[in-house]
Amino acid sequence: MQSSAPTILRVESLESGQARRVLAVPDFRRLWLVGLVGSVARWLEMLVIGVVVYQATDSALLVAAMTLLRMLPMGLFGAILGVMADRVPRRGALLAVLVLQAVAVGELVLADLLGTLAVWQIALASLLGGLGWATDNPVRRMLIGEAVGPARMSQAMSLDVMASNASRVAGPALGGTLLALLGPGAAFGLCLLFHLVSFATALRLTVGTTVERQRSRGVLQEMRESFAFALHHPRLRAVLLVTIVFNLSAWPCTSMIPVIGQSGLGLGPEGVGILASMDGLGALVGAALVGAFVAPHRHAAIYVGGTIIYLAMMAGFALSPSPLLAGLLLVAVGVGGAGFASMQATLIYLSAPPEQRSRALGVLSTAIGTGLLGFLQLGLLAESLGAATATAVVCAQGILVLAATWSVWKPLFQQD
Template sequence: MHAPAQESEAAGRQSLLATTFSAFKHRNYRLFWAGQFISLIGSWVQTVAHGWLVYDLTRSPTKLGIVSAAGSVPILLFSLLGGVAADRIQKRTILLWTQSLLALLALALGLLVATHRVRYEHILLVAFLTGTVNAVDIPTRQAFVVEMVGKSDLMNAIALNSAMFNSARLLGPVLAGLTISAFGVAPCYFINALSFVAVLIGLVMMEFQPNEHISSKGSAWEDLVAGIRYLRHSPNILMLIGGVAVPSVFGAPYAMLMPVFARDVLHGGPNVLGLLMSATGVGALMGALTLSALSEYPKRGHLLVGGGLLFAAFLILFSMSRWLPLSLLLLVGVGWAMITYNATTNTLVQTTVSDELRGRVMAVYSLMFIGLTPLGSLQAGAVAGRYGAPFAVAAGAVVCALFALFVVSPRALRWSTA
């Protein structure tokens, strides 16, 4: 008697699963996702270790900000050239080189730490070199997705990339905290170097047609000018790319100050640092999976505005907390709101831009999303050094809230109902 209802419910669950994970039907994307997932776990292990090492050596929030800035300045300087390269050279070839170089840089810093020769200057140099490689790697990876899944599954693949990134964000910091507590900082760098093997194997195993899409026939300078001209005449894309700049400068630097919150605000050690960063990953993963399931939701402007405002609100409340369980809960909210805002923006950009200019447009997106981080790291480090980390996080969150309310909201809400 209830069989038809049960069958309908089962079919609905299968349909939801098929929608949520539709990009996985593409073999190349499965290889890419699995390799990147392992590699990103290693990257998060190193990120936590990096912050702990710098703060342990210097006990200076300002110097924490300088290291973060050193890794992001090259993206500000070189990402446009990286985008041109992504539109001129086979993307898989670029990624094989960039991922190999990132592995070697992690290995080099790990050896310096293990032999007790590491100095603050070494950390700055490796951060700058890593940022230089990322200036090419990041826009190439983002533009590579459409070649693996096609436009029909692009939105779902972007959401699953966010889920992958934030699953690693959940696991990596916990592994880092345990590793630092048991063995010290050096093994974290070796773990990261080894993790790149997975993504390199995935890239080598991929299968493409011999005529992989390379769009450019002009000079590199002509390609750069064409990309800038395209953006100037694309107001919707300009609005979306501009919409990540303010949160990148005033909101995102909260993560750079997590070692200060772990040690000085919550009076914990590396395990507490790992928990704080993993809590953000839990919320971000929840947000990514939600967006993956809602890939056909029409009013994405509402997601942008809501994500921006909730991100700021949760950050303000987190800055006021002195109790670890409450801080962890609030960081889950921060992660959910952050990924809702960022992944929605990325999805709208990727589904709007023309294919032949995708690398250059995503380079500009990366410049605004990551390349402006030096400004944010420096301002947050300076404010934290003078007024304390909680004030720095709260002040930046207020700026983000005002921006979402008075700049993003008027255009995004009209756009979502268009």
């Protein structure tokens, strides 16, 4: 299938009047709040799960496996969910996802109250939470595009990523504090409350109440066409490649922060929570910078450059001898991650024609899902080499792969 030329849109920075009007759109504010609250719950839950599982098993591999299970639905069902999202009202799909996430974490609250909390229950909750997470691109972020329009999508995504990154400060900090003071049940209970707030907010949405177009072809046929279109489109192919590298070599390393914090730096739960929040602090700053200076000709540099910064700084964190230096390096990790995350869905949305956007974002979710292989690789290496050395090795691998595949992602720069 021949790739179509990307639509050229006038995109203004967050300092402009048009960008400020993004916040004036009621449905955008609701979707933004759903994303913020849900992301706080996710990062809180992942931090608490990492600490609890490591304390119960003393296994870095099992810690990585919890995040692997959370990523599994993206890898298995990302493209299918992208196709299915075109066939149902997205508002209803979002509400169903929020109910699923509430049920998943509610199971952990109940198990802790009964004194029966076990690793297998945590694993099940991680899997169910991941199924909801896999719908974020083809459902919630497509609703954001519907609410604000293509011309304001990059500003909307910058604000959305800024909220997500703020949650990476609040989530781990809240999780570590509650875990230390009240135990895992209180932390999971707060997650449940966050999901209920998200559900109540999503009930007020006015977008996504109808199916945009009827489909006459089967789900599997459309899924195959989605992959074929993305792989033949130079810009989409480039975005997917960088996404795969990031999710194989960069993102999995976050699962080792609790392990390195405890075993390498000698920190307790509160210290680990503060350390993990440094990544989010840097990401919050990075998202603000992206929002202030974003322009179409900078999209590719922000996207690829952010990936390289993330990999290099994460390797430095893994080998850091002190908590202070480790925290500063994680701030830099967050800045790089913000550049990657802000541009990832934006580049897909702006490069794909309107009728292909949901399915292209579904393919993106599948590319993100390859991270489960990264978590598996990192977990196995951590068992044999130790968490710190394994993290540094995996980050170096990512930088080398990017260097070797520049010919695939250079179209991002040629067409910007």
